[in-house]
Amino acid sequence: MTNHHAIIRRPIITERASDLQEKHGKYVFEVLAQANKIDIRRAIESMFDVDVVKVNTNNMHGKLKRLGRFQGRRSNWKKAVVTLAQGHSIDFFEG
Amino acid sequence: MKVQVTESGTWRRTLEIEAPAEDVEKRLDVAYRKYSKTLNLPGFRKGKVPLSVVKKQFGPAIRGEVVQEMVEELYREASEAEGIQPVSQADIEDIDYDEGKPLVVKASVDVRPEIQAEHYSGLEVTRPVLPMNDEQVDAQLNYMREQNAVEEIVERGAEIDDVILADVEELDEAGEPVPGTRQEDQRIRLMKDEDDKPTEVAEQLDGVAADEVRELKLKRPVQSEAHDHDHEGEDQEPKEEEVTFRVAVKSVQKRTLPELDDELAKDAGDFETLEDLKNRIREDIQTQSDQAARRRVEENIVDTLIEKNEFEVPDSMVETYLDGAVESYKREHQGHDHDIDEDAIRADGREHAERGVKRYLLLDSIGEQENVEVTEEDVDKHLETMSARHNIEGPRLREMLGRSGQLDQIQSDLKVEKTFDFLIAQAKIEDVEEKLIGYFSRSVSESAKETLIDSANCFPFANKEIHLRSERKKVTKAHGFGNQTVYCGSKWKK
Numbered sequence: 183m184t185n186h187h188a189i190i191r192r193p194i195i196t197e198r199a200s201d202l203q204e205k206h207g208k209y210v211f212e213v214l215a216q217a218n219k220i221d222i223r224r225a226i227e228s229m230f231d232v233d234v235v236k237v238n239t240n241n242m243h244g245k246l247k248r249l250g251r252f253q254g255r256r257s258n259w260k261k262a263v264v265t266l267a268q269g270h271s272i273d274f275f276e277g
Numbered sequence: 278m279k280v281q282v283t284e285s286g287t288w289r290r291t292l293e294i295e296a297p298a299e300d301v302e303k304r305l306d307v308a309y310r311k312y313s314k315t316l317n318l319p320g321f322r323k324g325k326v327p328l329s330v331v332k333k334q335f336g337p338a339i340r341g342e343v344v345q346e347m348v349e350e351l352y353r354e355a356s357e358a359e360g361i362q363p364v365s366q367a368d369i370e371d372i373d374y375d376e377g378k379p380l381v382v383k384a385s386v387d388v389r390p391e392i393q394a395e396h397y398s399g400l401e402v403t404r405p406v407l408p409m410n411d412e413q414v415d416a417q418l419n420y421m422r423e424q425n426a427v428e429e430i431v432e433r434g435a436e437i438d439d440v441i442l443a444d445v446e447e448l449d450e451a452g453e454p455v456p457g458t459r460q461e462d463q464r465i466r467l468m469k470d471e472d473d474k475p476t477e478v479a480e481q482l483d484g485v486a487a488d489e490v491r492e493l494k495l496k497r498p499v500q501s502e503a504h505d506h507d508h509e510g511e512d513q514e515p516k517e518e519e520v521t522f523r524v525a526v527k528s529v530q531k532r533t534l535p536e537l538d539d540e541l542a543k544d545a546g547d548f549e550t551l552e553d554l555k556n557r558i559r560e561d562i563q564t565q566s567d568q569a570a571r572r573r574v575e576e577n578i579v580d581t582l583i584e585k586n587e588f589e590v591p592d593s594m595v596e597t598y599l600d601g602a603v604e605s606y607k608r609e610h611q612g613h614d615h616d617i618d619e620d621a622i623r624a625d626g627r628e629h630a631e632r633g634v635k636r637y638l639l640l641d642s643i644g645e646q647e648n649v650e651v652t653e654e655d656v657d658k659h660l661e662t663m664s665a666r667h668n669i670e671g672p673r674l675r676e677m678l679g680r681s682g683q684l685d686q687i688q689s690d691l692k693v694e695k696t697f698d699f700l701i702a703q704a705k706i707e708d709v710e711e712k713l714i715g716y717f718s719r720s721v722s723e724s725a726k727e728t729l730i731d732s733a734n735c736f737p738f739a740n741k742e743i744h745l746r747s748e749r750k751k752v753t754k755a756h757g758f759g760n761q762t763v764y765c766g767s768k769w770k771k
Contacts, residue, residue, distance in 0.1 A: 196320030200327050273333070 186225035189217045193274045194261065208265050209272055215241070215260045222262050226272075233267035280355045288390050288591040290361055291370075294351045296380040301347065308343045344374050348382050362389040365593030387591035394642040396585040400704040402577040404570055409562055417558045418537060421545055428530040434484035437475055440530040441465045441482060448492070448521040462527070485526050493522040575697050578704060579636045590634045598630040599623050644696045651691045656684075659691060 191212040193199075199210040213222055219237040226234050240263075244256035266272070279295040313331045314324045321330075331339075352367050363386045371383040428440055435441055443465060447458035467479035475483065481493050496517040535541050542554035603622055610617060643649075660678075664671045678684045 194320070195330065197322060197325050197327075199320070200330055204327065204329065 186229050189214045189221055189225040190229060191259075193272075195274065202263065206265070207268070207271070208263050211262050211264065213239070213260050213262045215258060217260065217262075219262075222264065226264050230272045232270040232272060234264055235267050236265040238263045238265075278351065278354065278358075280359060282359050282361070285385055286387075286591075287589050288388050289385060290388055291383065291385045292352065292355050292359070292361075294355045294382045294384070296347060296351055296382075298377055298379050301343075301374065301380050302377075304343050304347060305340060308339050312339060340374075340376075344372060344380060347380060348372055348384075351380075351382055352384050356386065361386065363387065364389045364591060365597070387593040390588060390590060390638060392586065392588050392638055392642050394582065394586055394639045394646065397582060397639075397643050397700060398703040400578055400581050400700065402574060402581055402704050402706055403709045404574045404577075404706050406566075406570065406708045406710050409559065409566065413562055414555055414558050417562075418541075418555070422534040422537065422541065425535050425541065425544060426532045427535070428532050430487075430528050431531045432487070433529065434486050435467055435482060435526075435529045436484075437467050437469060437479060438532055439467050440532055441467070441485065441524075442527045442530065444525045444527070446523050448523055452521075454523065465524070482524065485524075485529070487526055487528050490523060490525045493524055495520055495522065574701060574704075574706065578697065578700050579632075579639070582639050583632065583635050586639060588635070588638075590631055590638070594634045595627065595630045598633050599626055602626050602630065640693055640696050643700065644692055647696070647699055649692060649695045649699060651688050651695065655691050655695070656688060659687060 191214065194210040194212060196210075202208040202210060209226075211222075211226075217225075219239060222237050222239070223234045226232065226237075240261045242259050242261050244258045247254050247256060278297075278300075281293040283291045283293070285291040309328050309331050312335060313326045313328055316326045316331065316335075317323055318326050318330070318334075348369060352369070356363060356367075365387040367384045367386040369382065369384050371381070373381040431439075441464070443463055444459065444461045445463045445465075446460070447455040449455050465478065465482065467482060468476055469479070477495060478493065482491065485491050497520055535544070537551065539550045542548040542551045545554055548554045548557065599622075603619055606622055607617060660671060660675060663669075664674045667674070669677070675684070678687065
């Protein structure tokens with residue numbers, strides 16, 4: 183798992199995520215469902231040049247979606263909450 | 278706010294305005310908060326977007342907007358504080374802002390010239406007097422007879438003064454009709470030219486009778502493709518080509534002019550006798566020439582004033598004046614298919630515009646110095662004559678004018694008129710007899726004017742009227758401002 187950009191899909195920027203970021207220095211990403219915590223840690227560290235203290239992951243179930251009489255399901259995905267070391271930060275809007 | 282004003286031209290000021298960093302920060306903060314309240318961003322409830330996200334994502338755009346807003350405000354405040362009366366849009370030359378640093382703005386603007394008109398009492402000016410003669414009255418009467426002419430179909434060959442009703446089409450060299458040139462039921466009048474000789478058309482159609490077909494050979498100027506304004510007046514002899522027309526005569530009509538008698542007067546309106554009508558025509562001509570004389574005196578005064586008060590006018594005022602001229606030219610020529618050459622209008626009108634600006638500034642200054650004021654009664658009086666002329670009730674007229682903002686215009690016009698009243702009362706006026714040569718329906722381009730002036734052996738008048746001594750000259754192409762009248766005064770003879 184060397185392609186970091188394939189592992190880290192996108193940052194999640196929501197009310198909750200920005201709260202976590204501001205108060206606890208935690209950053210939330212959507213990541214490759216197959217990636218493990220170690221892959222994620224390496225990818226973040228090398229992509230943003232920061233120290234990662236902890237990675238928490240959640241497997242998210244895709245939502246059930248309905249269009250008229252057709253019912254479908256969005257793909258499952260993995261969410262990672264990355265805690266950075268004191269004094270480290272990521273600027274999403276600059277990269 | 279710190280302001281520094283430097284003179285960058287006679288009537289141009291450059292303002293350097295500095296707003297402290299804290300002021301800018303405060304404004305920015307307000308703007309960020311406003312945005313965070315209204316932003317609709319996925320992942321956030323409305324109004325719950327944290328400032329940090331707003332700043333990061335929309336910072337530059339908001340900053341630009343706030344700075345622009347502040348620049349306008351600062352400029353307004355600064356010019357007010359420094360007592361600057363701008364006459365142009367401000368040129369914002371430089372905006373310098375980095376976060377945490379003061380905002381520095383550099384703006385340049387033309388200011389209203391502060392002039393003090395001098396030497397304006399006892400001006401020596403001439404007044405053109407157009408002596409009235411019976412020729413003018415006769416011409417008007419003849420015109421009226423022409424208008425009321427009776428036409429009847431006659432069974433004979435056409436003569437001078439007859440009207441022919443005919444279908445006309447152009448023929449090509451092979452004698453075949455050119456498609457699209459056929460015009461039915463054309464009225465052709467057989468006339469004499471100024472030298473009392475039949476015109477080319479009249480000569481070739483002489484004696485033609487109903488149901489006859491005749492071919493007509495006429496010369497017409499070759500239409501050149503290039504619309505080059507610079508060459509007007511230079512090509513004295515435009516190229517001509519010969520064209521053949523086929524005229525299929527349908528009928529010949531004889532024109533009978535009404536007798537010059539009391540009947541004509543009664544037909545013309547509320548007149549008892551021919552003498553009444555003549556008197557009325559005389560009165561009208563007199564009023565017209567009086568008005569023309571007054572206008573000319575006014576303009577002579579302006580020219581003298583400009584001579585005695587030398588000053589520069591800001592370019593922007595001239596440009597604004599030209600903008601107006603171009604606008605009104607466009608309005609006048611709406612729907613015409615020829616191209617409007619704005620640059621040519623501007624180039625031709627520049628001198629005129631400069632004079633217009635000077636005229637305005639000088640009259641304004643004199644009005645100020647002499648406390649010329651327009652009272653309510655003046656306006657009322659003016660409105661009364663207007664309402665009588667346009668047949669609109671006074672109160673309604675006032676409301677209409679008020680709504681379109683013309684009431685202010687009337688006030689300032691009246692002020693100008695009163696200023697002129699004052700100046701004329703003070704001036705030494707010499708009457709000069711003049712002869713009216715004719716009118717141009719449209720004004721004339723610079724180069725055409727020069728030709729005219731040259732050929733007429735007259736000096737041009739500073740206000741761009743042309744004073745012709747004799748000879749009627751043809752002006753082929755013309756553009757410019759408003760109507761112009763051609764006069765000739767002995768005073769301007771070379």
